[in-house]
Amino acid sequence: MVEGLHEDEKLGKAYDSVLVRRIWRYVRPYRLHLGLAFLFIPLVAGATIAQPYLLKVAIDDHIAVGDAEGLGLVGLMFLGALILQTLGTFGQMYVLQYVGVRSMNDLRTHVFRHTQRLPQAYFDKTPLGRVMTRMTSDVENITEMFASGVVTMLADLVLLTGIVAVMFWIDWRLALIAMAAVPILVVIVSYFRVRAREAFRLTRLFVARINSYLQENLSGMGVVQAFVREKENARRFEKLNADFRDAYFAAIKFDAVLYSIVEMIGSICIAFIVWYAAGSILAGVLTFGVLVAFIEYIQRFFVPIRDLAAKYTVMQSAMASAERVFSLLDTATAPGDPEAELPARSDFKSSIVFDKVTFGYSPIEPVLKDVSLQVRKGERVALVGATGSGKSTIIRLVTRMYELSDDPATGRVLVDGADIRMLDPRALRRLFSVVLQDAFLFRGTLATNVSLGDPSITRERIEAAARRVRLDVVAARRPGGLDSEVGERGANLSSGERQLVAFARALVREPEILILDEATANVDSETEALVQEGVEALIENRTAIVIAHRLSTIERVDRVVVLSGGRVAEVGTHEELLKKGGHYARLYELQYAVETGHVDEGTERDALQG
Ligand SMILES: Nc1ncnc2c1ncn2[C@@H]1O[C@H](COP(=O)(O)OP(=O)(O)OP(=O)(O)O)[C@@H](O)[C@H]1O
Ligand SMILES: [Mg+2]
Structure with a gap:
């Protein structure tokens, strides 16, 4: 149906x-x-x-x-x-x-x-x-x-x-009369059981639909209102709601019919007993007490039979x-045992190496193709490339958010010479602090979003980290400072402010390696200045892999790796790559040269020459 x-x-x-x-x-x-x-x-x-x-x-x-x-x-x-x-x-x-x-x-x-x-x-x-x-x-x-x-x-x-x-x-004769109702009852209960079950199943289906519709539309309420879809959405909800109402009503109807029929059969059964007993009592072969007892027994007998159907459905x-x-x-599950004890710190000694890595989210469509790159300890490397070129995929692999296939033909990712598939993912992740493209904040305060509930992170460390990434400026603007409330998903913060919280969260852990996926979202110039200072604090004196969208970030790193269509297209410093006039130079023209205010005159001249 x-x-x-x-x-x-x-x-x-x-x-x-x-x-x-x-x-x-x-x-x-x-x-x-x-x-x-x-x-x-x-x-x-x-x-x-x-x-x-x-x-x-x-x-x-x-x-x-x-x-x-x-x-x-x-x-x-x-x-x-x-x-x-x-x-x-x-x-x-x-x-x-x-x-x-x-x-x-x-x-x-x-x-x-x-x-x-x-x-x-x-x-x-x-x-x-x-x-x-x-x-x-x-x-x-x-x-x-x-x-x-x-x-x-x-x-x-x-x-x-x-x-x-x-x-x-x-009294076996009276008992036989009472039992005569049982086969009729069984037939009726099982007939309605099947129908009630169908109806009940439909109500569950409609509840599931209403729930998923609600979930999506409530979280997308901003879009709904901005595009004035309220009326249309309400109409669709009305339709779902009406389907649910009808299915529920049908289920109730079967239930009600079943209940009343069982009641009716019970009463008919009692009537028969009274009729039969009346004759016997008058004839003196049956006592009045037996009749009363039977009426009571029959009433007690029918209730569990009636409820059996409902209980059967509960079991199903x-x-x-x-x-x-x-x-x-x-x-x-992903490898690694989250309950196992880990050493307090993981150490990073020499390098991260991508060795001819080919990877795709689906086996037929590789996103990264034969990617080789090396990041030595203390080095800061920027990944740049067009959208969809596979930059975020690289950091998902190195942190083992996604697993490389075991097929050796797809390459390896090595940390300090060890294939990361051989390492406990949690020990591996302890080497990194990751700032993702969209900072996810939890309900709580700014401070709890920095510590993420880690008791070993003291208040002093939170405050120090906040100062270094300029989160203190954001905190000072809000009543309660670092203890001001953060709404669900950080709804009451701007995207720039959320990034600063994520920066502090990364920095407070003093990671060996910092991974930053710079957000592409534009922020106002005041916040932009804070974010730039934050990035600087993050990658200062640290091994860092940065997916860079800011020229100011690119200028601060030791090396730029340019990705194009999942392949490493060019590697070099900002100046070298500009001079070369290849991929990077074109990307620069499109993306950074138009960013007025962040391009200093020297690089602008270089770009023009390139
Ligand atoms: N979870 C996923 N499942 C399937 N495909 C994905 C997934 N994540 C990314 N992709 C695909 O992989 C390709 C590379 O994605 P990736 O996120 O690495 O791009 P990116 O270089 O980080 O882009 P951007 O600059 O827009 O962040 C894209 O074509 C994308 O459609
Ligand atoms: Mg990305």
Whole structure:
């Protein structure tokens, strides 16, 4: 009926032993509590079944013969059974939920830890909303299984069996009449179960659509408003919302019909019993107490049968969610163990070497082609090239954000002579501080965005780093200084200000090697001056690889590597390359010569001569 049912909406088996075994690993630590839940089952069933029987005894053996004293005793027993049932039900629910919430909390933590270890390539391919769903509603679906899944279904089964047994024991003819309703009930419940399940699945599909629509449109609200798309977007949302409403309504309808039909069959069943019993009571072969007990039993009997359908659906959706969660957990992680201890510092001794590296994000399309370059300790190298020429890709490789294929034909990246694939990625990354093209800021303060919660980074170091990259100027403009609040993704900072925070974050770690992917975004000239000073502080007396967009940066480095179409086209100093009149000279004409105010007269003259 609806196309595009993807993995988020599939429902299948209600019990899968492989999945249950995997869930068990998280439940195991709480197995004593789970065992307790099983102990409550006979207690609750016994107390529930005893009550109608006590009614029968009260009516037949005491009320009918006028025995007031004995009646009081039966009344007390009835009260006792009621209290036991209530306490037992409470205890069972409590321990089940305890086990569910605790174990699924552990599972969620496990999934989060695993997600942190997934390679960058995974996040390129997977929508964030989907990863989040694994840790939120999927884990919740599994948790629900504890409240109304296997254990409660087993409890229901025990109760049903008990009720049937007692009914046959009291009066097998009446019991047979009551049982006649069961096959009809089974047919009706399973008919509606299938339909309700379909409808339920559709509502989940529409909720998923509404969520992804909301997620995208809320984060892109600026664009929506700037391009005046509110009306059109609201219309689309209305459509999604209406689909959801209709599907939900259909699901409710099946539910309501099922409930009322079960109620009706129950009543018809009672009517038959009363009709049959009336004759027998008048004939003196049946007591009035038995009739009352049967009416009570039938009412208690129909409720679990009715709820069985709902519980079955809970199990199905728990299994489907478990499958998705475990498939995320089965996604191969990037190498390196984040829990392992690392030495306090990594040392950089001699050089970084790209040795004939060919790399592509997809195997058929190489982005870097036969790239060889060397950065010696203490040297500062700028990478320049047109957009898409592969500059950022180079730094993703050297920091192992992306992995080179193991095929030796694609080349190697060496740090101090060692293939980086042989190194622990975390130890490797400790050599670097990376400032990416778009600085990502977290909610918190300027200071926490610099330290990133590292307790070994003292306040003094944060302040010193802030001064050196001129973040102190930004801080001074804001109430609270370095402790002023930063909104989500740094929304309340300008892009230049965000860069300065990222600079301080890199510098405070005093890295052996600095990697800077200069942002192309233009900033106002005042901030530009700060950013230039910041860059200078960053690369001062340090090995640095800088993807440079500023002439002022290029002039400060020892060597410029020009990339073109994924190949190294030229290498030299700014002056040498300008004189050569090749790629760099053309790039310079296009990109830097027009930057008025940053070009000093000497280089401008050079450019003209070149
Ligand atoms: N995660 C990715 N998945 C697939 N392709 C990618 C990915 N990142 C980059 N590319 C492709 O690789 C090529 C090089 O990208 P890269 O980011 O290295 O360019 P760049 O030189 O840094 O450009 P810019 O100056 O615009 O930042 C581009 O054609 C881009 O489409
Ligand atoms: Mg880039």
